[in-house]
Amino acid sequence: MKHRDTDTEGIELDLLVEAIFRKYHYDFRDYSAASLKRRLLQAREYFGCHTFSALQERVMHDATLLPQLLGYLTVQVSEMFRDPSFFRALREQVVPHLRTYPSLKVWVAGCSSGEELYSLAILFREEGLEERTMFYATDINTDALRKAEAGVYDLERISLFTANHQRSGGKSSLSDYYTAAYGAAVFDKTLRKRTVFSDHTLASDAVFAEMQLVCCRNVLIYFNRELQDRAVGLFKDSLVRRGFLGLGSKESLHFSSHAAEFSEFNREERLYQKRQ
């Protein structure tokens, strides 16, 4: 086997990640190493560097490169109502519990460019819960947050979003929520009037409010076990007793140190409920 500790590229990669953390306070040290390396290789190629050391030198001495580098490291491509059966389960099984609260807080952790947030806002409006709900949409990447706040998506993605919305049990037409112009779909800004967009990193920031529902889908797979445990710990601490946690379709608490603190509310759809 190769030893990562002595492999030149492994050393350079570790040093680059350490340098980004020390200089810019973005902490990728506990990201899944294999996919982080692939993304850094793509960034390296984009910046025309032959080694991670060369990329490190450029990033250390030119802070203007940072946003592009962060784009390579953090941007996730999402869809509205991705995994429609998840949203159907949320609508049919979780919403009846949420109705029992006079006011609701929902955290979309790792919201990226906002597709998940708008999906939830539409679902909550359809279910008559929007007016009693505050949404918190957080991400490490401020460029992505700006896109989320703008709520503008390529028109060619809308047919997929529309099909997903229908399959999720949508009670309205997705076209009620956007206007099409110049190849883009601009989503109704009233959908985000009850949303706080905020820069937040699961790697080092703390809990900031008490939630009834946390959605963090296809974010944890990019973390190693330790960082997954930290993130799930934050979700646990921010959830009310019997609050709900929604994960991505291939994420689970199976290998988490917090597994015992949640029950499987809907195993197939990766919906968990905090026990205490």
Place this chain on the structure above:
Amino acid sequence: MNPAQSSTNLQALVIGGSAGAVGALMRLLPGLPGSFPLPVFIVLHLPPDDKGSLAALLHSQCQVTVKEAEDKEPATPGVVCVAPANYHLLVEPDFTLSLSQDEPVFFSRPSIDVLFESAADAYGSSLWAVILTGASPDGAAGLKAVHAAGGKTWVQDPATAEAPTMPRAALAACPEARVLSLSELAQELLAMADLPTVKEASHS
């Protein structure tokens, strides 16, 4: 030394394929004994809405355990992990598995290149890699990476492959790979069943 690591098997087998590869796997895997001493990771190009039917089908026909790979699952000898549809499967340096939804490679997610390149990083010369029948060039760069890291590379003979594009591309990128028919591959895998289980020695 982390006690969880000391039981980690330090060698592995990776297999990639697409068109026709389900049939090929049905000839290769059912013969393996339940005590097969290596973890096996498989990427086949699946329709994005597949719900684990490939792993279930193979499991019903095999003595080894066949399952869909789970995120952060440790590599386990005798367990065959199949990449779920719509996710890349990667091997971490600590021999756990990761899933990702990064961009498709050659229009494919899961991608064989992504699995093979990460497995080559983790296992180096203790990796066996097999490219089966398929209608895409995915896997060629991955096989080359396995070879560059000192691993063993096998390719299904394009002449006997249902779709020769993938094995041909793999051989063009990695001409050092051995070309084997499916029955020869089956024999080689069976011979691997007699490999001793190699575990990480404690630091001296």
